Amino acid sequence: MSDVYDRLADLAKKRGFYWVSYEIYGGLAGFYDFGPVGVLLKRNIVEEWLRTFVYAFDFMVEVETPVINPQVVFKASGHEDHFTDPIVVCTKCGRVYRADHLVKEATGLNVEGASLEEIYRVIVEKNVRCPECGGELSKPENALLLFKTEIGPYKGQLGYLRPELAQGMFVNFKTLLNVARNRLPLGIAQIGRVARNEISPRQGLLRLREFTIMELEFFHDPSESVREVEEYLPYVEGETLNIVTADSRERGVEEPVTVTVRESIDKGIVKNPWLAFWMGVGNKFVRSLGIPPDKTRFFEKLPHERAHYSAQTFDQEVYSTKFGWIEVAGYAYRTDYDLKRHMDYSGVDMFYFKKYEKPVEVVKKRVIVDYKVLAERLGERFQEALKALQGRSQEELYEELSSKGYIEVGDLKIGREFFTLREEKSLVHGEKIVPHVVEPSYGVERLLYVLLEYSYNVVEDRVVLKLPPRLAPFHVAVFPLMAGSREEHKAMVSLARGIAQSLRERGLRVVYDEEGSIGRRYARADEIGIPYAVTVDHQSLQDNTVTIRFRDTRRQVRVGVGELHDTILKYLRDNTMI
Numbered sequence: 001m002s003d004v005y006d007r008l009a010d011l012a013k014k015r016g017f018y019w020v021s022y023e024i025y026g027g028l029a030g031f032y033d034f035g036p037v038g039v040l041l042k043r044n045i046v047e048e049w050l051r052t053f054v055y056a057f058d059f060m061v062e063v064e065t066p067v068i069n070p071q072v073v074f075k076a077s078g079h080e081d082h083f084t085d086p087i088v089v090c091t092k093c094g095r096v097y098r099a100d101h102l103v104k105e106a107t108g109l110n111v112e113g114a115s116l117e118e119i120y121r122v123i124v125e126k127n128v129r130c131p132e133c134g135g136e137l138s139k140p141e142n143a144l145l146l147f148k149t150e151i152g153p154y155k156g157q158l159g160y161l162r163p164e165l166a167q168g169m170f171v172n173f174k175t176l177l178n179v180a181r182n183r184l185p186l187g188i189a190q191i192g193r194v195a196r197n198e199i200s201p202r203q204g205l206l207r208l209r210e211f212t213i214m215e216l217e218f219f220h221d222p223s224e225s226v227r228e229v230e231e232y233l234p235y236v237e238g239e240t241l242n243i244v245t246a247d248s249r250e251r252g253v254e255e256p257v258t259v260t261v262r263e264s265i266d267k268g269i270v271k272n273p274w275l276a277f278w279m280g281v282g283n284k285f286v287r288s289l290g291i292p293p294d295k296t297r298f299f300e301k302l303p304h305e306r307a308h309y310s311a312q313t314f315d316q317e318v319y320s321t322k323f324g325w326i327e328v329a330g331y332a333y334r335t336d337y338d339l340k341r342h343m344d345y346s347g348v349d350m351f352y353f354k355k356y357e358k359p360v361e362v363v364k365k366r367v368i369v370d371y372k373v374l375a376e377r378l379g380e381r382f383q384e385a386l387k388a389l390q391g392r393s394q395e396e397l398y399e400e401l402s403s404k405g406y407i408e409v410g411d412l413k414i415g416r417e418f419f420t421l422r423e424e425k426s427l428v429h430g431e432k433i434v435p436h437v438v439e440p441s442y443g444v445e446r447l448l449y450v451l452l453e454y455s456y457n458v459v460e461d462r463v464v465l466k467l468p469p470r471l472a473p474f475h476v477a478v479f480p481l482m483a484g485s486r487e488e489h490k491a492m493v494s495l496a497r498g499i500a501q502s503l504r505e506r507g508l509r510v511v512y513d514e515e516g517s518i519g520r521r522y523a524r525a526d527e528i529g530i531p532y533a534v535t536v537d538h539q540s541l542q543d544n545t546v547t548i549r550f551r552d553t554r555r556q557v558r559v560g561v562g563e564l565h566d567t568i569l570k571y572l573r574d575n576t577m578i
């Protein structure tokens with residue numbers, strides 16, 4: 001019997017979730033189309049993410065920035081140099097493979113992030129060969145994963161399709177900080193398409209060349225984070241995180257420790273308190289997709305496995321019966337790396353002015369040099385002395401003069417009489433800082449896959465997709481019973497159509513179906529995970545009531561047509577399944 005992945009792929013195509021793109025031309029690896037049901041499911045995942053990560057907090061804003069970026073953006077971000085994966089080519093058949101993945105499949109050894117030499121050593125030692133033709137493999141080399149394009153049709157400038165959303169938030173940081181009235185912390189979220197020229201995408205929805213990311217960059221002052229995060233910890237109070245730490249991985253242990261968000265901070269497991277906070281939010285989010293708590297974990301990356309910008313990274317993973325642990329999100333502590341790089345490359349100031357609660361009095365030490373007299377006295381050695389004096393700060397000169405009574409320049413001793421020492425007091429209102437950033441980044445298609453895998457059930461030989469009701473592509477199915485006299489039949493159809501239309505007009509997504517037996521119609525609704533099915537029957541014509549059937553239990557309740565909309569809305573809000 002085929003496994004859940006293949007059965008899901010069949011269902012997905014048959015019922016309009018997703019399928020390989022450009023099928024009529026033989027299909028294109030790494031690209032998928034989403035059909036009418038898949039589009040709705042994706043949108044619901046995005047909505048749930050927005051509810052959990054963005055709408056819940058006053059410090060969050062959302063932006064939309066272009067897919068195409070000028071080259072300089074990815075020079076500044078470091079992607080042009082670092083966003084690569086190691087590849088090997090079969091010297092016999094010419095097939096190209098991602099070297100670390102191939103080594104892992106062939107030997108079980110994890111060489112992610114290892115040097116090209118190290119990977120090659122393993123290939124030779126373990127005699128790893130082309131899985132297709134058995135040919136010998138080339139030496140590994142690094143391949144750039146950015147898709148290149150030209151901006152402008154004739155001798156245009158080089159551009160790249162974004163492989164992540166982050167740079168759109170970094171280049172706009174100053175503008176958005178102004179919009180947010182210069183307040184930190186500030187979270188900037190974005191949802192959008194990205195493209196990565198993946199080397200050999202063979203895992204369906206899990207490794208695409210174009211996909212959708214939901215990402216947020218959280219800008220904060222690291223010196224205030226311990227204090228500031230306190231206010232928001234209650235939001236993730238009940239969350240316990242399963243964390244496989246880098247320390248334990250280095251000891252060869254992959255068992256997670258289970259800690260609360262607060263413990264992960266106090267025990268120093270997560271280095272940045274805000275990173276820990278967002279991991280708590282992420283835990284909550286993944287559970288809201290119906291993933292059991294013990295089927296998700298945070299897997300800390302080892303230093304050589306981390307992206308070039310990150311000081312600490314955790315992959316949030318979900319367990320798949322088909323693929324084992326799958327990364328659904330990356331949680332990275334990007335520090336001030338990106339803002340500093342964009343400041344360097346653009347010359348634009350991206351500082352945040354941190355205002356003190358009260359102005360602070362500072363004393364500046366100044367040294368005034370009497371150059372005229374010094375030049376007369378030193379003659380031809382004046383230039384040498386001038387250079388040395390200008391090479392030292394005012395504070396250094398002040399300290400040397402106060403302690404020694406002269407300034408030493410080689411064998412010259414320049415006495416106190418050439419200098420006037422002053423202390424100047426002033427009020428300072430704040431300081432310029434470069435905010436630090438933590439980033440959670442989710443891939444929508446991977447979430448959609450695991451959501452389907454966990455929802456997929458077979459009951460009495462029929463598929464029932466037990467999606468959390470709120471996430472279901474359609475909220476409700478409406479069926480008239482096709483029985484009784486012609487008049488009754490007509491009246492039931494008319495009542496059912498009216499109900500379907502009125503529910504639609506009030507914002508619910510409805511499937512109306514009058515084809516086939518009621519059992520077949522329930523089955524079709526179950527297959528695409530519609531949580532509630534409303535049936536109009538003979539009694540409906542008498543007392544204006546209908547039945548609501550619950551997908552997972554097949555139980556039914558009867559409600560008045562007048563209360564139907566509000567009842568379903570309440571069920572959806574609470575994810576009710578009785």
Ligand SMILES: Nc1ncnc2c1ncn2[C@@H]1O[C@H](COP(=O)(O)OP(=O)(O)OP(=O)(O)O)[C@@H](O)[C@H]1O
Pocket residue numbers: 164196198205206207208209211213327328329330331441442443444445446
């Ligand atoms: N090729 C892809 N196809 C589908 N989703 C992807 C792909 N690459 C990344 N993602 C999703 O985007 C999220 C954020 O991207 P990130 O850069 O952290 O991934 P990554 O560490 O490069 O992924 P991987 O190690 O699997 O290549 C991932 O957690 C994943 O959910």
